[in-house]
Every structure is written in C-alpha cells, then in structure tokens.
Amino acid sequence: MNKEVRVRFAPSPTGALHIGGVRTALYNYLFARKTGGKFLLRIEDTDQTRFVPGAEEYIKDALDWLGIGPDESPWNPGDCGPYRQSERKPMYMQYAMDLIEKGHAYYAFDTSEELEAMRERLTAARVVSPQYNSITRTQMKNSLTLPEDEVKERLASGEPYVIRVKIPRKEEVRLNDMIRGWVMVHSSTLDDKVLMKSDGMPTYHLANIVDDHLMKITHVIRGEEWLPSAPLHVLLYKYFGWEDTMPQFAHLPLLLKPDGNGKLSKRDADKHGFPVFPMDWTDPNSGEKAMGFREHGYLPDAFLNFLAFLGWNPGDHRELFSLEELIDAFSIERIGKSGTKFDINKAKWYNEQYLRAKSDEELAAYLLDDLEKEGISLDLAKGSQIAHIMKERATFPADLWKEGKFMIHAPTDFDEAVASKKWNNEAVIVLSAYKEKLNLFSGEFTPESAKSMLEQAAEENGIKLGKIMQAVRLAATGVGAGPDLMAVFSIIGKEELAKRIGYALETLKVNI
RNA sequence: GGUCGGUUCGUCUAGGGGUUAGGACGUAUCCCUUUCACGGAUAAAACACGGGUUCGAUUCCCGUACCGACUACCA
Numbered sequence: 001m002n003k004e005v006r007v008r009f010a011p012s013p014t015g016a017l018h019i020g021g022v023r024t025a026l027y028n029y030l031f032a033r034k035t036g037g038k039f040l041l042r043i044e045d046t047d048q049t050r051f052v053p054g055a056e057e058y059i060k061d062a063l064d065w066l067g068i069g070p071d072e073s074p075w076n077p078g079d080c081g082p083y084r085q086s087e088r089k090p091m092y093m094q095y096a097m098d099l100i101e102k103g104h105a106y107y108a109f110d111t112s113e114e115l116e117a118m119r120e121r122l123t124a125a126r127v128v129s130p131q132y133n134s135i136t137r138t139q140m141k142n143s144l145t146l147p148e149d150e151v152k153e154r155l156a157s158g159e160p161y162v163i164r165v166k167i168p169r170k171e172e173v174r175l176n177d178m179i180r181g182w183v184m185v186h187s188s189t190l191d192d193k194v195l196m197k198s199d200g201m202p203t204y205h206l207a208n209i210v211d212d213h214l215m216k217i218t219h220v221i222r223g224e225e226w227l228p229s230a231p232l233h234v235l236l237y238k239y240f241g242w243e244d245t246m247p248q249f250a251h252l253p254l255l256l257k258p259d260g261n262g263k264l265s266k267r268d269a270d271k272h273g274f275p276v277f278p279m280d281w282t283d284p285n286s287g288e289k290a291m292g293f294r295e296h297g298y299l300p301d302a303f304l305n306f307l308a309f310l311g312w313n314p315g316d317h318r319e320l321f322s323l324e325e326l327i328d329a330f331s332i333e334r335i336g337k338s339g340t341k342f343d344i345n346k347a348k349w350y351n352e353q354y355l356r357a358k359s360d361e362e363l364a365a366y367l368l369d370d371l372e373k374e375g376i377s378l379d380l381a382k383g384s385q386i387a388h389i390m391k392e393r394a395t396f397p398a399d400l401w402k403e404g405k406f407m408i409h410a411p412t413d414f415d416e417a418v419a420s421k422k423w424n425n426e427a428v429i430v431l432s433a434y435k436e437k438l439n440l441f442s443g444e445f446t447p448e449s450a451k452s453m454l455e456q457a458a459e460e461n462g463i464k465l466g467k468i469m470q471a472v473r474l475a476a477t478g479v480g481a482g483p484d485l486m487a488v489f490s491i492i493g494k495e496e497l498a499k500r501i502g503y504a505l506e507t508l509k510v511n512i
Numbered sequence: 513g514g515u516c517g518g519u520u521c522g523u524c525u526a527g528g529g530g531u532u533a534g535g536a537c538g539u540a541u542c543c544c545u546u547u548c549a550c551g552g553a554u555a556a557a558a559c560a561c562g563g564g565u566u567c568g569a570u571u572c573c574c575g576u577a578c579c580g581a582c583u584a585c586c587a
Contacts, residue, residue: 481548
C-alpha cells in the first residue's frame with residue numbers, strides 16, 4: 001500500500017473559480033505535498049454548452065497567484081494526458097461499451113419530451129421522486145425493452161441515444177469516507193444516470209471514474225455536494241473491475257453564507273461587499289463583474305492561511321501558518337464534518353497579521369506604486385519610513401496611502417469636531433512659538449528634536465503639552481487621529497511642518 | 513417529498529463518559545499612550561431538544577427538531 005499518492009482538482013471552466021473550489025484545490029495540494037505525492041489539475045469541460053472563455057486561464061492564474069500550482073495539468077502535462085476531458089473524448093466510448101457488454105449499462109432512446117412525460121406520469125401517480133430506474137426503465141425506450149433488431153436499426157440509422165448505467169434493484173452500496181466514515185445507501189434510491197450523452201460526450205459520472213482510474217488517482221478530495229453521487233461512483237468502479245485501485249474518498253464540508261443559511265454565493269459577496277472569488281472576473285457573456293480577494297488587497301499567504309482554516313485546524317492553538325507549515329501540519333483526519341460559515345472579519349485579521357510581518361521596504365513598494373498612479377514620485381527610504389509608522393493601522397496595502405495621505409499632502413481643511421474642541425489660545429501660542437523654533441533650527445530634524453522643540457515651546461509659555469497635543473496634530477495633519485506625531489513630523493520635514501502650522505494658524509479661528 | 517450529511521460561545525473551532533468546557537475572530541472594559549491604532553489584561557458569550565445506556569453524558573445509542581447538499585443528456 002505504499003504506492004504514490006496522486007490527487008486531482010477537477011474544476012469545470014464555467015466561470016470564475018469560486019472560493020470553495022480554491023479551498024478544495026488547496027486541500028488537495030496540501031495533501032499531495034504532505035504525502036510526497038502528485039497534485040494534478042484536470043479540466044472537466046464535458047458540457048460544451050456551459051463553456052466560458054477565459055475560465056480556464058482564470059483557474060490557472062488563481063492557483064499560480066496562491067502558489068499552489070499543480071504538478072500535472074493541461075499546461076505542464078505528465079504521463080496521463082490529455083488533461084482536458086474534451087480532448088479525451090475518444091477514450092470514453094469504449095468504457096461505456098465495456099459496461100454494456102457486461103450488462104451494467106444500456107442504450108436509451110427516449111427523447112426529452114418522453115422523459116418529461118414519464119416524470120409527469122409518475123408525479124401524477126404520486127410517486128415521490130420520479131426517476132429513471134429499475135422499475136421505470138421497463139416502460140421506456142431502451143435496449144432492455146426494445147427488440148434487439150430494432151436497437152441495432154436505431155443505432156445504425158444514427159438515431160440519437162444515451163447510454164445509461166443499469167442500477168441494480170436491491171443492493172447495499174457502502175463507502176468509507178475519510179471524513180465521514182461509513183456511508184451506506186440502498187441502490188433502490190439511485191437512478192440510472194446517463195453515462196454517455198447524445199452528443200458523444202461522457203457525463204461527469206463516467207468521465208471522472210475513467211479519468212481518475214487512468215490517471216492513477218489514489219484519493220478523491222472534493223466538495224460535499226458530491227456525496228450523494230459517490231455511491232454511483234463506487235458501483236461504477238465495481239462494474240469496471242477496478243475495485244482494488246478505487247481511490248479513497250474525502251468529502252469536504254461546504255462553505256456557507258455568513259448570515260442565514262445555504263451555500264456561499266456571489267450574491268453574498270455583492271450583498272456584503274466582500275469577495276468570494278480569488279481574483280476579479282468579468283463574465284464574457286453577461287458582462288457581470290465579480291470582485292477578487294487579490295484586488296481587494298488580500299495577500300496570497302494570508303488568504304491561503306485563512307482558507308486552510310475554513311474547515312480544518314491543526315488541533316493546537318496556533319493560527320498563523322505559512323504554506324510550508326500548513327503542509328507540515330495538514331491531515332485529512334483533522335478536517336471537520338460540518339459546514340463552515342464564511343467570516344470576512346477573520347480574513348481581514350489574517351491579512352493584518354501578514355501585512356505587519358512584512359518589511360517596511362516591501363510595504364513601501366505597494367505605497368510607491370499607489371503614489372505613482374497619482375503621479376507622485378517618492379524615494380524608497382521615505383516610503384519605508386511611512387510604511388513603518390502606517391503598517392500597524394492598515395488592513396490592506398492600499399490603506400498605507402489611503403490613511404497616510406497627509407504625509408504627502410498638506411491639509412487644506414481641518415476636522416471640525418476636533419477644531420471646535422481642541423483649538424484654543426494656548427494652542428495658538430505654543431504653535432506660534434514652535435514655528436519660530438522650527439525656522440531657526442538647523443540640526444537634523446529627528447522625532448527627538450521635533451519633540452524637544454515642541455516641549456520647549458510649551459514650557460516657555462507655561463503650558464502643559466498634553467493640553468494642546470491634539471491641536472498640534474490637527475494643525476499638521478488636519479485630523480485628530482493618526483500615527484506617532486513626532487515620527488510624522490520628521491518625515492514631512494521642518495520646512496513643510498512650519499508651513500502647515502502657518503496655514504493652520506491663519507485658517508483656524510480661535511475658540512472662546 | 514425522498515436519499516444522504518450535519519448540529520460546542522454571534523462566527524471559526526479544541527475537547528471528549530467525571531473539565532472552572534480551552535483557543536481565535538468579533539464585542540465590551542481596563543492598562544499603555546500626545547490621539548487613533550498596535551500591544552497587554554480582563555469580561556460577557558456555547559455543548560439544539562427528548563429518551564435511553566451508565567454510578568455519571570456535552571461526549572455513546574435511538575428518536576425529534578432545525579440546517580444543508582443532492583434529487584438534469586450540469587459539473
């Protein structure tokens with residue numbers, strides 16, 4: 001049992017990759033790395049009607065952004081290609097035929113109208129769940145009910161048909177899910193699912209079994225929405241005679257809406273103003289836009305860390321994990337069973353942690369970038385200084401500039417509430433004196449020298465510094481809150497500071 | 513409706529036959545401080561319900577309730 005672990009992420013290119021899909025990819029990736037196995041990506045594009053241009057690239061880009069790219073994929077194929085099901089189309093029919101020969105599948109010629117009629121008939125007869133199964137198939141047009149000659153004729157004449165699996169009337173199907181334990185289902189509740197569609201493409205059910213087998217997949221880690229069809233898949237492995245190499249299943253808990261109930265969806269994103277997709281996406285058909293975590297300012301490591309903890313935990317009290325540490329700590333046994341509500345606050349918190357862990361220079365690069373967009377150029381040293389005092393109060397890199405604009409731009413107006421409360425005669429006296437000292441000062445303008453001069457200005461006038469600090473801040477920045485003032489002063493420089501104080505002195509009227 | 517799955521603080525969760533049921537986010541208060549934030553401390557806050565098994569159940573079993581997924585020639 002020491003064969004190489006091979007897992008796959010098998011998304012459908014029908015739009016932007018949902019965050020739930022990203023988490024599934026992540027868990028597959030972590031498991032592969034943890035076990036020294038391989039992580040493959042297979043594009044499940046058997047539904048040609050749902051193909052969306054760009055969706056495939058989106059999947060690739062999203063995984064690349066997070067640094068969890070696959071070992072084998074359409075872009076870097078291994079020995080089990082092709083990695084797009086549409087390109088594997090010629091391979092599937094022989095497997096369907098194999099099942100027909102073994103008596104586990106059959107041709108069906110029913111039109112969609114006939115299927116609809118059947119469902120209506122059953123509904124009218126108060127059958128609870130109308131389905132194509134061991135009972136109803138006897139009344140439908142298929143190779144089980146039609147004379148052999150007629151079946152041959154229909155096939156020869158090119159009449160459209162599907163191939164359905166023949167589910168036994170009574171059989172207990174069981175599977176041992178790595179997360180949920182034994183799950184048992186009676187075959188009478190299963191229906192004769194279509195295996196081959198009339199367009200010659202396989203359905204998911206056939207394709208995923210054939211491909212997983214051919215690609216030597218050892219573990220299928222996928223969303224819980226697949227649990228109900230897992231028994232069918234088990235049956236198919238059995239019918240193909242692949243029981244010995246059947247992968248182990250692990251069905252992941254769902255990602256739920258933050259409020260109320262149900263699966264997390266794009267609607268929730270729009271409603272609450274947070275992203276549910278890794279990156280921005282514009283649907284080429286509808287033009288509909290979806291926002292991404294990346295563009296919102298989430299750092300890939302933070303996003304990954306957040307994502308990993310949506311349904312999994314290491315069992316101890318650690319919260320911050322690099323990708324390497326996640327690999328080391330990961331195990332499928334520690335994935336929870338119950339659905340996970342999405343909490344954007346936690347994502348923000350993770351982002352803040354990772355942001356603060358970054359060096360001033362790294363952060364300065366973001367800041368300089370934002371400034372450049374506004375046509376402002378700044379040297380890295382100054383940018384780093386700003387980043388240094390701003391990063392403790394930022395959630396996203398963009399906050400550095402958004403919250404720190406006053407470092408570059410002198411205030412043109414002043415916070416009314418602060419002005420009316422804190423701007424007074426004493427402040428005017430101290431600030432006037434401070435301005436004089438600044439103009440006369442010729443040494444290095446450090447936070448320390450900035451402070452000692454201010455202290456002197458206050459002391460010489462017999463005024464307590466604490467009483468006028470808010471007014472000083474207001475004069476220099478226009479607002480009543482912000483990072484350490486003396487650090488701000490040394491960054492903006494004494495000339496600029498003196499200018500700002502002068503402007504404030506002229507503009508603000510003295511209260512009282 | 514049927515099948516399957518799930519249920520510990522508001523949220524993510526740890527735990528597991530006997531615990532003061534632990535941590536994190538968020539919230540509140542306090543400390544630090546020139547403000548805000550960071551940081552530190554503290555607090556409020558949970559085993560869905562009913563039966564059983566047991567000396568003892570939040571933990572095991574069975575029901576009920578609630579929630580969810582699935583129920584296509586979609587994946």
